[in-house]
Each structure stands twice: as structure tokens, then as C-alpha cells.
Amino acid sequence: MSLEILKEKVGYHVIKQLLEGKPPEFELKVRSAKNAIYDEQQRILLLGDMTQKRRFNNLGELRAFSQMILIARAIYEAKKEIGYTTQRDIYYNALETIKGTNIDTLKDQKESNAIITDLEVYTGLLREEMGVIAEERGVVAGKLKLRGYSRGEEQIVDCEKGLTGQLIPANIHEVEIFDLDAELVLVVEKGGIFKSLRELMIDRKLNCILVSGHGQPDRASRRLVHRLNKEFGLPVYILTDCDPWGFRIFSVYKIGSRNLAFESIKLATPDAKFIGVYPSDIEKLKFDRGIIQATPRDIRTAQMLMKLPWFSDKRWQEELSLFIREKKKVEINILSQKGFRYLADEYIPNRIKEFQ
Amino acid sequence: MSLEILKEKVGYHVIKQLLEGKPPEFELKVRSAKNAIYDEQQRILLLGDMTQKRRFNNLGELRAFSQMILIARAIYEAKKEIGYTTQRDIYYNALETIKGTNIDTLKDQKESNAIITDLEVYTGLLREEMGVIAEERGVVAGKLKLRGYSRGEEQIVDCEKGLTGQLIPANIHEVEIFDLDAELVLVVEKGGIFKSLRELMIDRKLNCILVSGHGQPDRASRRLVHRLNKEFGLPVYILTDCDPWGFRIFSVYKIGSRNLAFESIKLATPDAKFIGVYPSDIEKLKFDRGIIQATPRDIRTAQMLMKLPWFSDKRWQEELSLFIREKKKVEINILSQKGFRYLADEYIPNRIKEFQ
Structure with missing residues (x-):
């Protein structure tokens, strides 16, 4: 189920836009502290309505756009292949130097962790539902x-x-x-x-x-x-x-x-x-x-x-x-x-x- | 069993010396890095033969001498009363301001932890055997x-x-x-x-x-x-x-x-x-x-x-x-x-x- 959502909202979503001749993009809620709002009714912190785009044909957004696909792919493969993985394994797996350049796909694990959280916000899935788990402490x-x-x-x-x-x-x-x-x-x-x-x-x-x-x-x-x-x-x-x-x-x-x-x-x-x-x-x-x-x-x-x-x-x-x-x-x-x-x-x- | 050893080696030991008219003292192995020796035969780090005294009637040793009794008492009571305790609880329990002075029995938890380790060396008991346990991690x-x-x-x-x-x-x-x-x-x-x-x-x-x-x-x-x-x-x-x-x-x-x-x-x-x-x-x-x-x-x-x-x-x-x-x-x-x-x-x- 969660694999389907990931495939649908990341992979198919991009393909669909391409087939329609549109430059692909993702739209997701901004998850900075600025967009965290205390909901008086429910008495919890919630995300507000601010959204941001990650567009392929925008130089400032291209990096995050590509990282979302790259990380989604790593999560998808790990979940499909062995069921579970960790944020750290995802980082190493998705880390590549782009051919013909000296540009790395990820600067450090902070960057991939942030993208994993973006994918949670974007898909509505908890990272645990995507098979990305942490060691237990509680x-x-x-x-x-x-x-x-x-x-x-x-x-x-x-x-x-x-x-x-x-x-x-x-x-x-x-x-x-x-x-x-x-x-x-x-x-x-x-x-x-x-x-x-x-x-x-x-x-x-x-x-x-x-x-x-x-x-x-x-x-x-x-x-x-x-x-x-x-x-x-x-x-x-x-x-x-x-x-x-x-x-x-x-x-x-x-x-x-x-x-x-x-x-x-x-x-x-x-x-x-x-x-x-x-x-x-x-x-x-x-x-x-x-x-x-x-x-x-x-x-x-x-x-x-x-x-x-x-x-x-x-x-x-x-x-x-x-x-x-x-x-x-x-x-x-x-x-x-x-x-x-x-x-x-x-x-x-x-x-x-x-x-x- | 472990309670008996604690009573014997700390409490009775002091009383015995007092009854014999001797100023009480403890003698224990020095457990500094200097006295940690690599045993070629057993291939492990062991304590060497250096020992130190904790004497009641020596101003430089009195503090550690008293702390050993104080901490041993706290450990004994905790073990007897509820079976288990933590190093932190021992610290707080044994922490007192000595009557009529502004001297605290313990400076900080480092000091009581060190004395707990001294008591392990002195009694030959692991602290866990004395009921002083840590939260599990492994x-x-x-x-x-x-x-x-x-x-x-x-x-x-x-x-x-x-x-x-x-x-x-x-x-x-x-x-x-x-x-x-x-x-x-x-x-x-x-x-x-x-x-x-x-x-x-x-x-x-x-x-x-x-x-x-x-x-x-x-x-x-x-x-x-x-x-x-x-x-x-x-x-x-x-x-x-x-x-x-x-x-x-x-x-x-x-x-x-x-x-x-x-x-x-x-x-x-x-x-x-x-x-x-x-x-x-x-x-x-x-x-x-x-x-x-x-x-x-x-x-x-x-x-x-x-x-x-x-x-x-x-x-x-x-x-x-x-x-x-x-x-x-x-x-x-x-x-x-x-x-x-x-x-x-x-x-x-x-x-x-x-x-x-």
C-alpha cells in the first residue's frame, strides 16, 4: 500500500506530467517553523497552508527536485527488497557523484534526512510506513x-x-x-x-x-x-x-x-x-x-x-x-x-x- | 549474599577495627590507568598490585573513607528495601550537608560514581550484584x-x-x-x-x-x-x-x-x-x-x-x-x-x- 502511494505520487506523477508535455514539478507543504501553527481547536501543532514547489526546470529547485526522486527510489527499493532500512543507509545508497561532473547528489546525511521528511509531508506517509525505521529506544x-x-x-x-x-x-x-x-x-x-x-x-x-x-x-x-x-x-x-x-x-x-x-x-x-x-x-x-x-x-x-x-x-x-x-x-x-x-x-x- | 559481603567488608570491618582500638581504614587496589596492566597470559587488562589506604584518622583520606561508608549504606538500604537502584539515586540519597558545617558529603555525581566503583574493587562485587543497575541499551x-x-x-x-x-x-x-x-x-x-x-x-x-x-x-x-x-x-x-x-x-x-x-x-x-x-x-x-x-x-x-x-x-x-x-x-x-x-x-x- 505505502509502496503504491510512493510509486503513484513520485514516479507516475512525474511521468504523467512529462507525457502531458509539462515540465515536472512537486508541490508540498512548507514544513519550516514559520508554517507550524498551533491549532486551538485540536490543541496540537499543525502545518499551515504555505506550499512550495520543486520544479525540474528551475535552477534553484532542480537539486531538491532530483533528490526527491533519488531518495524515493532508494526507499522504494529498500522496502521492496528487504522491507526495512535506515535513514543512514538511504543516505549512502542515494549518494552519487553525477557523471561527468564533480557534483554529489547529497552533501551530507542532513540533506537526505530532510528529503525523507519532505517525502513524508508530500505523500502523507510516516517514514516508518515507508520502511525507514530507527533503532528502538522507548x-x-x-x-x-x-x-x-x-x-x-x-x-x-x-x-x-x-x-x-x-x-x-x-x-x-x-x-x-x-x-x-x-x-x-x-x-x-x-x-x-x-x-x-x-x-x-x-x-x-x-x-x-x-x-x-x-x-x-x-x-x-x-x-x-x-x-x-x-x-x-x-x-x-x-x-x-x-x-x-x-x-x-x-x-x-x-x-x-x-x-x-x-x-x-x-x-x-x-x-x-x-x-x-x-x-x-x-x-x-x-x-x-x-x-x-x-x-x-x-x-x-x-x-x-x-x-x-x-x-x-x-x-x-x-x-x-x-x-x-x-x-x-x-x-x-x-x-x-x-x-x-x-x-x-x-x-x-x-x-x-x-x-x- | 551480596548484602552479606557488603555488611561484612564495610560495616563489620570498621566496627571490628574500632573494637580492637585501631583507627579504622580500608585498603583497596588503586584503579587508575597507571595500575591497569595487560596480562599477556589471559590477554586482558587487569588491575596491578598497587594499593591505597582510606584512613579515618588521616585528613587527606577522611573524605573518601567517610564516603565509602555513606555510599555503602545507601546501596545496602536500597538493595534491602526495593532490590534495585541507580547510581543517580544513590548520589541524591547520600548527599548531605554535614551538620554544623557547610560541607557537602558529595561534590557531584562523579564523586559518588567513583566511590561505587571503589566499592566494586574493594568488595569484589559487580555493582549490578549490589543492585545498582543502569538502564538497558544492548x-x-x-x-x-x-x-x-x-x-x-x-x-x-x-x-x-x-x-x-x-x-x-x-x-x-x-x-x-x-x-x-x-x-x-x-x-x-x-x-x-x-x-x-x-x-x-x-x-x-x-x-x-x-x-x-x-x-x-x-x-x-x-x-x-x-x-x-x-x-x-x-x-x-x-x-x-x-x-x-x-x-x-x-x-x-x-x-x-x-x-x-x-x-x-x-x-x-x-x-x-x-x-x-x-x-x-x-x-x-x-x-x-x-x-x-x-x-x-x-x-x-x-x-x-x-x-x-x-x-x-x-x-x-x-x-x-x-x-x-x-x-x-x-x-x-x-x-x-x-x-x-x-x-x-x-x-x-x-x-x-x-x-x-
């Missing part, structure tokens, strides 16, 4: 099972079992989620925290699905959280460090990111709630050791976050103001000063209750 | 199963199954490996390469166990490879990028690392073979696109590697000389220029055959 634990295909066979993954969390497969978009029995999704920023909470069986105690994207989440982790919220109606609670990096991670799960705005609709979870660590926790929980001084850059980032529409509610404005005033960062792990069980037994359940 | 696929305990239950992991590779559990040292049916271990540097090779079922085609540590391998990945070699007699072949970083990764699997020399005996695989990518492959395979210029630092690193005893054989000396002369780096992924199946169908099987 993990999940709790009462749910995954059914999908890998190595030519049906595979079932029981996320309650195992010696570790289960990796969230890169092709989560085509995986069936079943046998789910949970009331909420608990997302934690850090792998270490995930691991302790999993061992403490917080998924059973809070009847939750536990997820970590190991820092800035990959697309598969965001897609899983999105699906658990959309398809199963589970509320989503997110725990990060108390610093701008943590606030951003929350923001990416909730709203999407500016440079991948075209995917928000498949990846974002606008109803996700932030359960801390809050700037106000520092005083409330009387932490005096292990507090990190915020840098001027942290403060500037927090000031920028305050202006974003999805941080406009009173609670966030107060917390961000406090952060800017006090200039104090803390990590989730600071809670271990209250005892190794405090996070699982007190902090998380209490914070979730505040939202219920 | 992955494995192939015909083997793992049996261990997690979440208070026996867990069995079938590494032939799943939608992704199976994470190599941090507590691999206490996991039983069974139902193994393979002739060799294939270690690849990169997660992306692991993922494609797994989908192509190279484990079935070459009857191998496929492992990736995602770059510089964590201890669990090295320990698994070590065990597959030692306990099951499987030869180990390692595939990395053709650059000093890749050569180092090979070296760490094979010999161990200088700053963790005390663990080599449990983690290193001296018989591991390097199957490329070789500097000589660049010319042999006629790559002319996608070659990266080596930096002066790369060249200096290669010159340093040439002096190491475990790179002293003719083949390595020739390859490293060639690298220094030609100043060319390539990534494994460049092989996709020969077709997306070339790595799995030609390069790897042929290179392994050269060693058989």
Missing part, C-alpha cells in the same frame, strides 16, 4: 499485549513479562494493542526511573501502563502514548525533571514539535497532564541539597515557554514564573532523599489524585 | 533463551521472538542462558545495523547470536558476549565502523577498558575477532563516495592504538598504518552502496569464513 511495561509482524511471522509481546521493559517497536503504527487492562498511562522521562518503578510493579499498584522514551521521546514512544489515549481513552500523566528540558519533553508528548508538525495528528496527546517535578515542589518538599543552579539559557528557555499558548494556563504560568525567579533545577531522582520508595508510594499517586 | 536476537527473576517472578525471554531485539538485562550475570543453538556470536556496533540484520534473519542464516551494544557497549552487553564465549565456546566476531571509535569498541569487547580493568575477568572476550570494516576495504571495495576525512585526533588515536599489545599482530599493524596514511574513515552503512543485502549476504559471511 520502553513499556504493564498489562497490555502487542501483536504484529516481524521476521516474516506473527509476534506477540506481553508487556507484563520479561526481565526488562519491552522495547516499543518502531513500527508501532501497524501493531495491534490488545488484552489491555489499565486505567491510566504513566510516562517518565528517564530510563532509570522506569526501571525502578517497573521493578516496584507500579503498573499493578496504580493499574497503569508505564512508558519511558529515555529523554526526548522517539516517534514510536509518542505514537504509543497517543494511541493509548485515543483508542483506549486512558488519561496520560507525565513525570520529568524540573528543568526546561523536562518541560519541553512534556510539551512534545502533548502538542508535538515544530519541525515535525505534520505528524502531530498521529503523535501528540493534547490531554496529557504534567505531574512534576514542579518548581514549587522544591520549597514544598524542603529540598536543600542536590539543587542545580539554572543557567541563563535555562531562564531564557523558560521565558520563551511562558509565551506558548499551551503553557498559558494559570498553573503553568505560576510555575514557570517561580522557576525564572528562583533559578533552581532539580532532577526526579532528588525524591530518593525522602526514601527509595517515596516516588512510587507517595509522590506519583498523590500527584495523579490532584488531577482526578 | 540488544540480542537469536536462538537462545534467558531465565531470571524480575518483579518477584521467574521470567523467560525467548530471543528468537518479539517485534524488536530483546534488551540485554542489566542483571545478566544472574540470568540462566538455555536452549542455545548457535555456532557463533556476531556483534555489531550499531543499533540500526542490528535491526536490519535481525529482520533479514541473519541469526538463522549464519546460525549465530546477534548482539549490539549500541555504540560503546554497556557492561551487560559485554558480559553476555563474554558468557557466550566462555560458557558455550562460541567464537565472537565484531563488526564496527572503520574509525578509531570503532576500533576502540572492538578493543573494549576483547580486552576490557582501563578504567574498569578490575572487571575484565568477567566482561572481556580475548578471543574476539574483528571482521571489519577494515581500512583496506575502502580500496578493495572501490568506495569513492561517502568517505569521511579522518581528523588529526583520529590519527593520533590510531597511532596510540598501534602501540597497544593487543593490536600488535601484523594484520592490525598494517590496517592501522594504512588508516594513518590514507586518513579515510567509513561507516558500516557505506556497504549499502553495493545493494541493501550486500552486508548480510556477502560481506559478513565472507569475512567470517576468512577466520575459519
Whole structure:
């Protein structure tokens, strides 16, 4: 199916224009930050209406025009031949020196990655649907099972079992989620925290699905959280460090990111709630050791976050103001000063209750 | 068991000395690079005989002496109370301002990490055996199963199954490996390469166990490879990028690392073979696109590697000389220029055959 779309929208499209005697061109939405618009209704970042052309008979657009065909061909062949490939393999495969010139088809992998993203926007396919996959980073634990295909066979993954969390497969978009029995999704920023909470069986105690994207989440982790919220109606609670990096991670799960705005609709979870660590926790929980001084850059980032529409509610404005005033960062792990069980037994359940 | 050793060698040890009227002290092996010695017989890096004291009644040693007790206590409590913890949680838990002073027990997490490593050297326990675990990064696929305990239950992991590779559990040292049916271990540097090779079922085609540590391998990945070699007699072949970083990764699997020399005996695989990518492959395979210029630092690193005893054989000396002369780096992924199946169908099987 995705191969058909790729063939149709790239190959046939060009041939058709040529047969009609027109110089071939592609038209696609501009995916720069300028064209990323916060949709108040859906409460996610979306691409606006600005479009751009890639014309064969325009010297300024020829390079990008050719790269789209070249990369589409490499993706098509990889998907057809072995089913999966990586952005890096696509780069090397499509890299050529044009005969009779010293011009390379690609300057570096950044250029081919950008074209792969262009092809996503242009075809409406996720790159994973085109077989371009990344190594997995996110993990999940709790009462749910995954059914999908890998190595030519049906595979079932029981996320309650195992010696570790289960990796969230890169092709989560085509995986069936079943046998789910949970009331909420608990997302934690850090792998270490995930691991302790999993061992403490917080998924059973809070009847939750536990997820970590190991820092800035990959697309598969965001897609899983999105699906658990959309398809199963589970509320989503997110725990990060108390610093701008943590606030951003929350923001990416909730709203999407500016440079991948075209995917928000498949990846974002606008109803996700932030359960801390809050700037106000520092005083409330009387932490005096292990507090990190915020840098001027942290403060500037927090000031920028305050202006974003999805941080406009009173609670966030107060917390961000406090952060800017006090200039104090803390990590989730600071809670271990209250005892190794405090996070699982007190902090998380209490914070979730505040939202219920 | 590990808790007993910790109690015995730290707590009781100090009390005993006090009861005997002696000022308490710890004596442990120095674990600096200076005391890391290449053992020609065992062909791994080991700690030499240099020792150091940590004495209570010596102003220069008092800080480290106290930190050892403080960290040991935090590890003991975490292990007893919840079974597992992380280095970061230990840092926060042991961080205190000493009463009546403005002196913190720890400057930063580097200091507590160093003490955790000291405790490993001092007690002879791996930190994982003391319950101090890291999030998992390495992955494995192939015909083997793992049996261990997690979440208070026996867990069995079938590494032939799943939608992704199976994470190599941090507590691999206490996991039983069974139902193994393979002739060799294939270690690849990169997660992306692991993922494609797994989908192509190279484990079935070459009857191998496929492992990736995602770059510089964590201890669990090295320990698994070590065990597959030692306990099951499987030869180990390692595939990395053709650059000093890749050569180092090979070296760490094979010999161990200088700053963790005390663990080599449990983690290193001296018989591991390097199957490329070789500097000589660049010319042999006629790559002319996608070659990266080596930096002066790369060249200096290669010159340093040439002096190491475990790179002293003719083949390595020739390859490293060639690298220094030609100043060319390539990534494994460049092989996709020969077709997306070339790595799995030609390069790897042929290179392994050269060693058989």
C-alpha cells in the first residue's frame, strides 16, 4: 500500500506530467517553523497552508527536485527488497557523484534526512510506513499485549513479562494493542526511573501502563502514548525533571514539535497532564541539597515557554514564573532523599489524585 | 549474599577495627590507568598490585573513607528495601550537608560514581550484584533463551521472538542462558545495523547470536558476549565502523577498558575477532563516495592504538598504518552502496569464513 502511494505520487506523477508535455514539478507543504501553527481547536501543532514547489526546470529547485526522486527510489527499493532500512543507509545508497561532473547528489546525511521528511509531508506517509525505521529506544511495561509482524511471522509481546521493559517497536503504527487492562498511562522521562518503578510493579499498584522514551521521546514512544489515549481513552500523566528540558519533553508528548508538525495528528496527546517535578515542589518538599543552579539559557528557555499558548494556563504560568525567579533545577531522582520508595508510594499517586 | 559481603567488608570491618582500638581504614587496589596492566597470559587488562589506604584518622583520606561508608549504606538500604537502584539515586540519597558545617558529603555525581566503583574493587562485587543497575541499551536476537527473576517472578525471554531485539538485562550475570543453538556470536556496533540484520534473519542464516551494544557497549552487553564465549565456546566476531571509535569498541569487547580493568575477568572476550570494516576495504571495495576525512585526533588515536599489545599482530599493524596514511574513515552503512543485502549476504559471511 505505502509502496503504491510512493510509486503513484513520485514516479507516475512525474511521468504523467512529462507525457502531458509539462515540465515536472512537486508541490508540498512548507514544513519550516514559520508554517507550524498551533491549532486551538485540536490543541496540537499543525502545518499551515504555505506550499512550495520543486520544479525540474528551475535552477534553484532542480537539486531538491532530483533528490526527491533519488531518495524515493532508494526507499522504494529498500522496502521492496528487504522491507526495512535506515535513514543512514538511504543516505549512502542515494549518494552519487553525477557523471561527468564533480557534483554529489547529497552533501551530507542532513540533506537526505530532510528529503525523507519532505517525502513524508508530500505523500502523507510516516517514514516508518515507508520502511525507514530507527533503532528502538522507548520502553513499556504493564498489562497490555502487542501483536504484529516481524521476521516474516506473527509476534506477540506481553508487556507484563520479561526481565526488562519491552522495547516499543518502531513500527508501532501497524501493531495491534490488545488484552489491555489499565486505567491510566504513566510516562517518565528517564530510563532509570522506569526501571525502578517497573521493578516496584507500579503498573499493578496504580493499574497503569508505564512508558519511558529515555529523554526526548522517539516517534514510536509518542505514537504509543497517543494511541493509548485515543483508542483506549486512558488519561496520560507525565513525570520529568524540573528543568526546561523536562518541560519541553512534556510539551512534545502533548502538542508535538515544530519541525515535525505534520505528524502531530498521529503523535501528540493534547490531554496529557504534567505531574512534576514542579518548581514549587522544591520549597514544598524542603529540598536543600542536590539543587542545580539554572543557567541563563535555562531562564531564557523558560521565558520563551511562558509565551506558548499551551503553557498559558494559570498553573503553568505560576510555575514557570517561580522557576525564572528562583533559578533552581532539580532532577526526579532528588525524591530518593525522602526514601527509595517515596516516588512510587507517595509522590506519583498523590500527584495523579490532584488531577482526578 | 551480596548484602552479606557488603555488611561484612564495610560495616563489620570498621566496627571490628574500632573494637580492637585501631583507627579504622580500608585498603583497596588503586584503579587508575597507571595500575591497569595487560596480562599477556589471559590477554586482558587487569588491575596491578598497587594499593591505597582510606584512613579515618588521616585528613587527606577522611573524605573518601567517610564516603565509602555513606555510599555503602545507601546501596545496602536500597538493595534491602526495593532490590534495585541507580547510581543517580544513590548520589541524591547520600548527599548531605554535614551538620554544623557547610560541607557537602558529595561534590557531584562523579564523586559518588567513583566511590561505587571503589566499592566494586574493594568488595569484589559487580555493582549490578549490589543492585545498582543502569538502564538497558544492548540488544540480542537469536536462538537462545534467558531465565531470571524480575518483579518477584521467574521470567523467560525467548530471543528468537518479539517485534524488536530483546534488551540485554542489566542483571545478566544472574540470568540462566538455555536452549542455545548457535555456532557463533556476531556483534555489531550499531543499533540500526542490528535491526536490519535481525529482520533479514541473519541469526538463522549464519546460525549465530546477534548482539549490539549500541555504540560503546554497556557492561551487560559485554558480559553476555563474554558468557557466550566462555560458557558455550562460541567464537565472537565484531563488526564496527572503520574509525578509531570503532576500533576502540572492538578493543573494549576483547580486552576490557582501563578504567574498569578490575572487571575484565568477567566482561572481556580475548578471543574476539574483528571482521571489519577494515581500512583496506575502502580500496578493495572501490568506495569513492561517502568517505569521511579522518581528523588529526583520529590519527593520533590510531597511532596510540598501534602501540597497544593487543593490536600488535601484523594484520592490525598494517590496517592501522594504512588508516594513518590514507586518513579515510567509513561507516558500516557505506556497504549499502553495493545493494541493501550486500552486508548480510556477502560481506559478513565472507569475512567470517576468512577466520575459519
